[in-house]
Amino acid sequence: MSDSTTVSIKNQNKSAASSLLKKNIRKFMNNKLALFGLIVVVIMTVACVVGMIVGVDYNTPNLTALKTPPGGEHILGTDTIGRDLWARVLYGGCYSIFIGVFCAVMSSVIGAILGAISGYFGGKIDQLIIRISEIFQAFPQLVLVMMLVAIVNKRGLSNLLVIFVLTGWMTTFRMVRNEFMSLKGETYVKVCEAFGMKKSRIMFNQILPNVMSPIIVSTTTNVAFFILQEAALSFIGLGVADSTPTWGNILNAAKSVSVVTNQWWVWVFPGLAISLFVLAINFLGDGLRDVLDAKQQ
Numbered sequence: 001m002s003d004s005t006t007v008s009i010k011n012q013n014k015s016a017a018s019s020l021l022k023k024n025i026r027k028f029m030n031n032k033l034a035l036f037g038l039i040v041v042v043i044m045t046v047a048c049v050v051g052m053i054v055g056v057d058y059n060t061p062n063l064t065a066l067k068t069p070p071g072g073e074h075i076l077g078t079d080t081i082g083r084d085l086w087a088r089v090l091y092g093g094c095y096s097i098f099i100g101v102f103c104a105v106m107s108s109v110i111g112a113i114l115g116a117i118s119g120y121f122g123g124k125i126d127q128l129i130i131r132i133s134e135i136f137q138a139f140p141q142l143v144l145v146m147m148l149v150a151i152v153n154k155r156g157l158s159n160l161l162v163i164f165v166l167t168g169w170m171t172t173f174r175m176v177r178n179e180f181m182s183l184k185g186e187t188y189v190k191v192c193e194a195f196g197m198k199k200s201r202i203m204f205n206q207i208l209p210n211v212m213s214p215i216i217v218s219t220t221t222n223v224a225f226f227i228l229q230e231a232a233l234s235f236i237g238l239g240v241a242d243s244t245p246t247w248g249n250i251l252n253a254a255k256s257v258s259v260v261t262n263q264w265w266v267w268v269f270p271g272l273a274i275s276l277f278v279l280a281i282n283f284l285g286d287g288l289r290d291v292l293d294a295k296q297q
Contacts, residue, residue, distance in 0.1 A: 022290045034287020040280035044273070045097055058087040058245055070265050077265040079253055085265065089273050092245040093158070096224075097277070099230050099246070103164040104222035108215055110165065113173025116203045118173070119180025126177075133170045141167055142229060147212050149238045157240045164226055173219050175191030179211040213292035217285055224281035229276055289297070 026032055036040035048098065070077040076085040118129040148163045149155075183189065184207065190202045227247075233239035234248025235255070247270045254260060254267035261267060 030289055030292060031287045033283040034290070037213075037280040037287065038057050040276060041284060044093065044280070048090050048093030048112055048220055050098060051087065052094045056087035056090055057084065058091040061084060067263050075121070076269045079250075079266050080259060080263065085250075085269055089247070090252055091268055092247050093273060094281040095244055095246045095247070096227050096230060096274075098162070099157075099161065100223040102161060102171065103168060103226040104219045106165045107168035107222065108172045108219040111169035112154070112176050112208065112211075112215055114169065115173040115176025116180055116208055120184055120199070120203050120207070122181070129173070133173055138169055143145060145229065145233065146238055149233065152252060155239065155241045157244060160230065160240055164229065168222065171222070173213060175214055175218060176211055179214070180207060182205050182229045187195060191230030215219040217289045217292060220288055221282060221285035224278040224285075227274065227278060
């Protein structure tokens with residue numbers, strides 16, 4: 001094959017990839033809910049990060065402004081001991097979003113690796129990993145997390161991250177395993193095996209890139225799932241330490257009936273932050289699924 005022909009083929013491939021990218025971007029932009037989700041996620045994340053960088057005072061009580069309703073100096077009011085709720089929602093958002101993103105990414109990495117090994121090799125290795133995943137799935141995930149938190153018997157951010165990652169990889173694992181089992185019989189895989197390519201290279205360099213689209217979509221939606229889990233555990237006192245102002249911990253301060261009825265802003269605004277962010281993440285995940293998943297097109 002001549003050099004000119006090779007260059008022509010490369011240019012055609014680049015042109016096709018560019019055309020597909022433009023088509024996907026156009027399709028995503030036409031999805032109003034997905035675009036809304038992306039805008040909300042970016043705005044809320046940037047606002048929380050800027051608030052942390054600026055160093056908003058989220059922890060100093062103001063005894064002269066206890067239970068102050070929204071307005072004036074305190075945009076969202078103050079909590080039961082006089083701490084500014086706007087600062088706490090901004091600062092807590094950094095922790096909650098970090099927990100969601102970190103746990104979603106790490107659990108997807110573990111699930112993808114185990115799914116690739118299980119789906120490609122099959123046999124006893126597949127059966128072993130399947131049995132391990134079934135043990136984790138024998139319990140509702142929130143119940144399993146509560147059990148592990150109780151066993152560890154220490155509230156902390158690092159412990160919660162480890163527990164979430166250890167209990168959150170099964171969905172990605174099942175999805176990647178099924179994809180590998182269907183793709184390992186493809187011609188390009190057989191050709192790689194015939195040329196003596198290492199199995200690890202075949203798995204992670206040849207097959208895994210073809211499974212990345214559903215993994216990205218799954219990771220995006222798992223961010224919302226882990227944020228909700230953290231909020232649920234913190235609300236019942238099993239999440240991170242009270243000194244860490246996650247959205248769930250802010251809600252934890254509003255458990256008493258008097259606060260719920262008389263200081264509505266203490267629970268309404270952090271609840272709205274959780275609901276809006278989770279809703280936006282779900283809209284974004286649905287939009288990415290429409291664009292990236294060939295089965296949805």
